[in-house]
Amino acid sequence: METSIGIAFNDFVMVATDQTCAQSILMLKDTCEKTYPLTNHLLMSALGESG
Helix, strand or coil: CCCEEEEECCCCEEEEECCCEEECCEEEECCCCCEEEEECCEEEECCCCCC
């Protein structure tokens, strides 16, 4: 299962994702990047099937 969560507060936003790349019951990698900084104030999180 892939997880991404974001929580907005008054002065900041907290974003967390897991780093596991899995397909079916096999774990392909345990250090997969799923969040990408686009600018100083913009972040992208991507989830889905690996490969």
